[in-house]
Amino acid sequence: xxxxxxxxxxxxxxxxxxxxxxxxxxxxxxxxxxxxxxxxxxxxxxxxxxxxxxxxxxxxxxxxxxxxxxxxxxxxxxxxxxxxxxxxxxxxxxxxxxxxxxxxxxxxxxxxxxxxxxxxxxxxxxxxxxxxxxxxxxxxxxxxxxxxxxxxxxxxxxxxxxxxxxxxxxxxxxxxxxxxxxxxxxxxxxxxxxxxxxxxxxxxxxxxxxxxxxxxxxxxxxxxxxxxxxxxxxxxxxxxxxxxxxxxxxxxxxxxxxxxxxxxxxxxxxxxxxxxxxxxxxxxxxxxxxxxxxxxxxxxxxxxxxx
Amino acid sequence: xxxxxxxxxxxxxxxxxxxxxxxxxxxxxxxxxxxxxxxxxxxxxxxxxxxxxxxxxxxxxxxxxxxxxxxxxxxxxxxxxxxxxxxxxxxxxxxxxxxxxxxxxxxxxxxxxxxxxxxxxxxxxxxxxxxxxxxxxxxxxxxxxxxxxxxxxxxxxxxxxxxxxxxxxxxxxxxxxxxxxxxxxxxxxxxxxxxxxxxxxxxxxxxxxxxxxxxxxxxxxxxxxxxxxxxxxxxxxxxxxxxxxxxxxxxxxxxxxxxxxxxxxxxxxxxxxxxxxxxxxxxxxxxxxxxxxxxxxxxxxxxxxxxxxxxxxxxxxxxxxxxxxxxxxxxxxxxxxxxxxxxxxxxxxxxxxxxxxxxxxxxxxxxxxxxxxxxxxxxxxxxxxxx
Amino acid sequence: xxxxxxxxxxxxxxxxxxxxxxxxxxxxxxxxxxxxxxxxxxxxxxxxxxxxxxxxxxxxxxxxxxxxxxxxxxxxxxxxxxxxxxxxxxxxxxxxxxxxxxxxxxxxxxxxxxxxxxxxxxxxxxxxxxxxxxxxxxxxxxxxxxxxxxxxxxxxxxxxxxxxxxxxxxxxxxxxxxxxxxxxxxxxxxxxxxxxxxxxxxxxxxxxxxxxxxxxxxxxxxxxxxxxxxxxxxxxxxxxxxxxxxxxxxxxxxxxxxxx
Ligand SMILES: Nc1ncnc2c1ncn2[C@@H]1O[C@H](COP(=O)(O)OP(=O)(O)OP(=O)(O)O)[C@@H](O)[C@H]1O
Ligand SMILES: [Mg+2]
Numbered sequence: 001x002x003x004x005x006x007x008x009x010x011x012x013x014x015x016x017x018x019x020x021x022x023x024x025x026x027x028x029x030x031x032x033x034x035x036x037x038x039x040x041x042x043x044x045x046x047x048x049x050x051x052x053x054x055x056x057x058x059x060x061x062x063x064x065x066x067x068x069x070x071x072x073x074x075x076x077x078x079x080x081x082x083x084x085x086x087x088x089x090x091x092x093x094x095x096x097x098x099x100x101x102x103x104x105x106x107x108x109x110x111x112x113x114x115x116x117x118x119x120x121x122x123x124x125x126x127x128x129x130x131x132x133x134x135x136x137x138x139x140x141x142x143x144x145x146x147x148x149x150x151x152x153x154x155x156x157x158x159x160x161x162x163x164x165x166x167x168x169x170x171x172x173x174x175x176x177x178x179x180x181x182x183x184x185x186x187x188x189x190x191x192x193x194x195x196x197x198x199x200x201x202x203x204x205x206x207x208x209x210x211x212x213x214x215x216x217x218x219x220x221x222x223x224x225x226x227x228x229x230x231x232x233x234x235x236x237x238x239x240x241x242x243x244x245x246x247x248x249x250x251x252x253x254x255x256x257x258x259x260x261x262x263x264x265x266x267x268x269x270x271x272x273x274x275x276x277x278x279x280x281x282x283x284x285x286x287x288x289x290x291x292x293x294x295x296x297x298x299x300x301x302x303x304x305x306x307x
Numbered sequence: 308x309x310x311x312x313x314x315x316x317x318x319x320x321x322x323x324x325x326x327x328x329x330x331x332x333x334x335x336x337x338x339x340x341x342x343x344x345x346x347x348x349x350x351x352x353x354x355x356x357x358x359x360x361x362x363x364x365x366x367x368x369x370x371x372x373x374x375x376x377x378x379x380x381x382x383x384x385x386x387x388x389x390x391x392x393x394x395x396x397x398x399x400x401x402x403x404x405x406x407x408x409x410x411x412x413x414x415x416x417x418x419x420x421x422x423x424x425x426x427x428x429x430x431x432x433x434x435x436x437x438x439x440x441x442x443x444x445x446x447x448x449x450x451x452x453x454x455x456x457x458x459x460x461x462x463x464x465x466x467x468x469x470x471x472x473x474x475x476x477x478x479x480x481x482x483x484x485x486x487x488x489x490x491x492x493x494x495x496x497x498x499x500x501x502x503x504x505x506x507x508x509x510x511x512x513x514x515x516x517x518x519x520x521x522x523x524x525x526x527x528x529x530x531x532x533x534x535x536x537x538x539x540x541x542x543x544x545x546x547x548x549x550x551x552x553x554x555x556x557x558x559x560x561x562x563x564x565x566x567x568x569x570x571x572x573x574x575x576x577x578x579x580x581x582x583x584x585x586x587x588x589x590x591x592x593x594x595x596x597x598x599x600x601x602x603x604x605x606x607x608x609x610x611x612x613x614x615x616x617x618x619x620x621x622x623x624x625x626x627x628x629x630x631x632x633x634x635x636x637x638x639x640x641x642x643x644x645x646x647x648x649x650x651x652x653x654x655x656x657x658x659x660x661x662x663x664x665x666x667x668x669x670x671x672x673x674x675x676x677x678x679x680x681x682x683x684x685x686x687x688x689x690x691x692x693x694x
Numbered sequence: 695x696x697x698x699x700x701x702x703x704x705x706x707x708x709x710x711x712x713x714x715x716x717x718x719x720x721x722x723x724x725x726x727x728x729x730x731x732x733x734x735x736x737x738x739x740x741x742x743x744x745x746x747x748x749x750x751x752x753x754x755x756x757x758x759x760x761x762x763x764x765x766x767x768x769x770x771x772x773x774x775x776x777x778x779x780x781x782x783x784x785x786x787x788x789x790x791x792x793x794x795x796x797x798x799x800x801x802x803x804x805x806x807x808x809x810x811x812x813x814x815x816x817x818x819x820x821x822x823x824x825x826x827x828x829x830x831x832x833x834x835x836x837x838x839x840x841x842x843x844x845x846x847x848x849x850x851x852x853x854x855x856x857x858x859x860x861x862x863x864x865x866x867x868x869x870x871x872x873x874x875x876x877x878x879x880x881x882x883x884x885x886x887x888x889x890x891x892x893x894x895x896x897x898x899x900x901x902x903x904x905x906x907x908x909x910x911x912x913x914x915x916x917x918x919x920x921x922x923x924x925x926x927x928x929x930x931x932x933x934x935x936x937x938x939x940x941x942x943x944x945x946x947x948x949x950x951x952x953x954x
Contacts, residue, residue, distance in 0.1 A: 037481045097674050104427060107484055108630060109673040111623055115666035123663060233619070237492050244485045277500035284493035291486050292474035553811065560810035560817055561796070561803040568797045571786035577768035578746050578778060579862065580800035589807075685790035685846050688821050 006270075007148045013266035014259075015154055015223055018161040021258030022216035023239030024246065025168060026209035028254040031243065032185040033205045036095055036106045040114035042236015044083060044090075044210055047117055048217030049134070049227040050125060052079040056135055068137040075137075076218055080211040087210025088203040096202065114236060121229040131228040134221035157219050164212055169251055171208070181205055185249065241287045247297030256298065261287070319378055321371035326382035330389050336649070337390065337400050342656050349650065376690040383641075384548065391540050401536035403652055405608050408543035409601040411644045412550045414628050415637065416597030419554060421626070422635035422683070423563060424590035425570030426475065427484045430491035431625050434464040434595040436617030437494075438602025439512070440504055443612060446513040453515045457546070457603045464599025465592045475591060476584055491619040498614035509613025512606045515542065539608040546604060550597055554637060557593070559688045566590055567686070620662075627669040635683035696723040699870055699903050700745070705754035707737075707744050707927075714740040716927035718754070722870070727893075727904045729918035729935070731911075733947060737927040738907045739781055742872050746778055747771040759869065773801060777868035779859045781875045781907070787848035791839060791858055794847055795828045798862035831861040835891050853884045857891070864895060864902075873906045877913060885910060889917055911939070923947070 023045055030038045052075040059071050066074075094113060098106045122128045138153035172178040183191040184201045192198050220235070221227040242261045246253025264286050268279030290298070316324075336348045359365050372379050387404065394400040413435050420426045438460030445456045474486040499507045514521065515538070526533040557563050568576035569586045577583055606612045624647065632643030651661035700722040707715040714737045722728050730738050743749045745756055747768040756764040763771055777798065785794050796803070802820075809816045825843075832839045835857040839850075847858060856876055863871055876892070877885035895902070908914050914921060915935045923931040923938060925947045931938060938944055 031481075037484070094670070094674060101673070101677055103480060104421075104484075105630075105673050105677055107481070108623070108626060109670055112627070112666040112670040112673070115620070115623070115662060116670065119660075119663035119666065123660060234492070237488060237619075241485060241489060244482055248481065278497075280496045281493050281500070284489040284496075287489045288471065288474050288486055288493075291478055291482060291489075295474070295477040295479075295482055297482070556811045556814070561805055561820070562807065562810045564793055564796055564803075565800075565805060567789055567793065568786060571789065572784055574748060574768075575780065575784040575786075576797060578748070578772060579798050579866070580769045580772040581797065582769055685788075685844055686793055687844060689818070 005148075009266050009270050011148075011150070011154065013262045015158060015262075016265065017259035017262035018158050019216055019219055019223070019258075020235075020238050020242050020261050021165060021255045022161055022212050022219070023235055024242035024254035024258045025165060025251060026213050027239050027243035028246070028249055028251060029168075029172075029181075029205055029209040030095075032249040033181060033202055034095060034099070036098075036103065037110065037240060038090070038095060038206075039107060039110040039236055039240065040090065040117060041110075041209070041213060042234070042239055043114040043117040043232030044087060045213045045217040045220070045235050045239075046227070046229065046232035047086065047121065048079050048083045048210075048214030049221045049231075050121055050128075050132075050217075050229075051082050051214065052076065052218045052221065053132060053134060053227060055079060056137075072137045076215065079218060080214040083214035083217075084207035084211040087206040087213070090210075091203055091206035095206075096199065114232060118229055118232055125229070128229050131226050134225050134227050136222070136225060138222060153222065157222060161215070161219060164215055165251075165255060168208065168212060172251065177201075177204065241284070245287060245290050245294075245297055247299035250297075250299050253297060253299040318371040318374045321368065322375050322379050322382060325368070325372075326379075326386050330386045333386070333390055334393050336653065337394065337403070339653075342654065345653050349654065380551075384544065387540070387544055391537060395531075395533040395537055398534045398536055401534050401540050402608070403649060405536055405539045405543045406605070407645050407648045408540065408547045409605045409608070410625070410628070410648060411641055412547055412601035413598045414625055414632070414640045414644055415550050415554045416594035416601075417625055417629050418594075418635060418637065418640055419557065419566070419597070420590050420594035422629060423558065423566040423570060424586060426587050426591050426594075427487060428591070428594065429484060429487040429619070429622050429626070430471075430494065431594070431598050432617045432619070432621035433491050433494040434468060434598035435602035435605070435621070435625075436498070436612075436614075437464040437467050438599030439606030439609075439612045439617065440498070440510070441599070442603035442606045443510045443512040444504075446607075447510070453513070453607070454517055456515075456607070457600050460603025461596040461598075461600035464602065465596040468591060468595035472588055472591060476587055488619070491622050495614050495618050498617070505613070507614060509611060509615075511611050512609065514610060515539070515604070515607045517542075536608070539604070543604060543608075546600065550600075551637065554597075558637070558686065562586075562589070563686060624665075631669065631672060633678060633682045639683075696725070698722065699724040699759060700905075701757040702745070703755050703757075705741075705744060705756065706752045707740055707749055708752045713927050715744060715751075715754075718924075718927065718929055720922055720929065722903055722905060724869075724903055725901050726919040727906060727917055729914040729921040730905055730907045730924065731909070731914060731921055731938070732924035732930070736924040738924055739874055740927070741924070742778055742874055742905075742907070745771070746776060746872065772866070775869040776872065777863035777866055777870075778872035779856075779863055779874055779876060781878060783852075783855050783859055783879075785847045785855055785859055785862070788846055790844045791832070791847055791850075792825070792828055792843040794858055795831065795861045795865050796824050798865045799824060799827065801866045827865055828861065831865055831895075832857075834895060835861065852879045853888065856880065856888060860888075860892060860895070869901075869903060871902055871904045873904060873908075875907050875909065877908060877910050882910075882912075885913060886916075889913055893917060911935075 023041065026041050027037065030036060030041070055075045055078045056071065059066060059074060090113065094109055095106065098109055136153070138156055140151075140153065142149050142151040172181055180191070180196045180201050181204070183194065183196050184198060188198060217227070220231065238261055239258075242257030243254045244257070245260060246255070246257030261283060264283035265279045268282035272278050272282060332348070332352065336345065339345055339348065359368065387408070390404060391401065394404075413431055417428060417431050420428050441460040441463040442456035445451055445459060446453055471486060471490055475483055478486055498504055504510060525535045526537055557566070565581050565586050568581050569583050573583050609616070628643045628647050629640060631647065632639030632641070647665070651657060651665065657664055698721045702718060702720045705715050705718040705720070706713060718741070720741070730741065732738055740749065744751045747763075747766050747770065750765045754764065755762060758774055758776065761774065763774055766774075786797070804810070804816065804820060828843065829840050832843075836854060839854060839857070847855060850858070860876070873892070876888060880888065892904075906914075906918060918935060921933065921935055921938045922929060923944050930947055931941050931944050933941075
């Protein structure tokens, strides 16, 4: 197998990994503050993609001469804002109401919410049941080197993704807001006593995580040149897997998990002799095996139950 | 002290009345085609439930049912038989009834896992599917008697499930949820890419035959012509009765007690000698076995199965049936399954929107009435014992 | 010199850097009531958790009735004859009183699939016996509860929940009973009543040995034969109640904490 071919897989893997990491970060943030899994997050990513697409059509109609750069910026801003609000609304109307319920109920409720989002797009977005082509708005420029194509658009997407994750990380670790979020994640009761507005912090955290998801949705569209109402389910499952194998509540874990999953898929595609179609089967099988080996993720939480 | 002071109608009469009412209601509902009529029936059904909840009738009704459990079980079987007789030539309705019966078996299995033991399983549709594909393969590749496909389907599901045992035992909470969820996705993708199992198009399944009685062709007895689905409904009913009494007996035994103890507080129960791992294994295996058996028969009834029948979404439907019916409550499961299967099929207006409406309803239900239609009561060990 | 039922030597349990138990030597004689006292966080509950197998000891040996039980899983420890209650009551609130008590009777229950499901007569005989046992225990503590055997425990007031926890611990006829602050969440009168009841229960299980963790020094004075005082996971003092309260080191450890 030649080097170029192999490197191509590495690049694909990195792109996928970044996308998964962006989704997983949301899962892990929400788990951090509320100890819940918000399974609808994958579908929120999908809605983010569709919001961006709608914005694109609107811009096309209103300002047909706008160049792709500002257009994309506009799309990203609008989509991230709308989805941030959606995330906060989800937290307010569903997740916070279920605080006292068993965690299975929350998980199931958010799965149902995911279905609601998915079906709404399928039924109410014009021709939503079919895959939608996503406009290529990034420069198509690329360099070729012994069979390996390095595309500028991919590079840009990767860098913005990385930038986003780093900013979330800095936000959590270096700002007052982040301090409040960490306080809530540590211990809700104490945080309240210290004067942290619990509900507000939860809503803000959901807004942040969802905004990141919106970008993941756009990235998905730009990378595959297509979006699809049903992509959220698998993305959600992958984001969840990534967050869990990394170790829930840990941002590094989420990033690690995202890249591990992409790596597994890539390995599955390259190395499985019989059929690359089995790559997802392989990836999920490894996830299950990893869970058997490390039941609370690779970067495990170090708490034992108090009796 | 079983009966309230002013109990005028004797319990058994009450129960028979209830069964007759249920049979007539269901017959009317199933036989109507017009959407307006179906809407009226659904509204009426809802009203009756609501009135019953508010009125004096409810405590009496539950007294009567509790006091005459055996009778009620028999009446339930009689209602199904009566409906089968009434619709003996109607393929579609009989197919719906058969589907309900087999779905109930799956949800009963899930009830043992999640409702009793608290073992999360997001892949029960996959185990249902393993049963289905087992029977498809057995019937096409071997000459085993088709009836054997039912237990073998269950065994295959249980055996495949045992691969998940290690991660399921070691993880808890969300981590355990992920294991089964990953399996559900894996299974679906596996079916789609595996050509030996028919790929995305699926495989045909031969019909059941029992000692010369071929389930694949219409039944003719004398000059009475009956749909071939009658056979499946009858066999499904037998299966359901077995599963139901099995699950009931588990619940009303020390095993049920141990399972509950594991669910409520693993640590404290371990301090009283409860072997947590053993009961989780038992429950997981029993549940998967039941799903597999039901899946094997379901595949034969469908005559053609494909990966689309056994998706993660289907697992969610099974789970939410359990939640709607009231986790741990076997009768609640029966009612909820009937509602979830029948309403979208009969109320065609919502056909296109059914997943949307359904998931929105379940969501609302979880938020506002988390204990389901019939919340579980404390265990009694013998029928009719006072609480 | 009476027989030692439980003997712990150099028992140590660390949580990360914190030594919750530090080279602890404690023994319990058969038939006695040993009081375990000490300030909050001194390792009393951890001691119970290590003995009952919830935590594995970092080092040290626990010998119970001549057998080394250190590091055994909780269900094995239970079968060897130790039962306990929990500081924060850990009943199964949604299960009935009868179910909760029967959980404690696991030692005697036939758990085979066949007998439970297909040979119901076997099961029913055991069931009758269990009912009788539960009723006998309950009537010693609170006869009113006998008639409410199938009500969920969650409906009961705190004192009744404590009683049921004690029934659950006693129904398996343990040789050693570990009580972790049975008075928590109750008034003084209720505590006194409950303790009297527990002492009377001694006759249910003959030669019952008890280790009692308790903050109420009144209770300690009335019921214990001997006390061990813990501080920072170490044994600070050992002796009868009067010596304990008179000891200056103990008083210092409790300084700022009200000793009655
Ligand atoms: N699972 C655990 N993980 C980490 N530290 C623990 C754990 N359990 C107990 N500890 C620590 O061990 C020390 C002893 O705790 P323990 O509960 O045994 O105290 P205690 O004497 O029972 O106190 P109290 O009177 O408050 O019940 C405490 O500092 C506690 O924080
Ligand atoms: Mg304590």
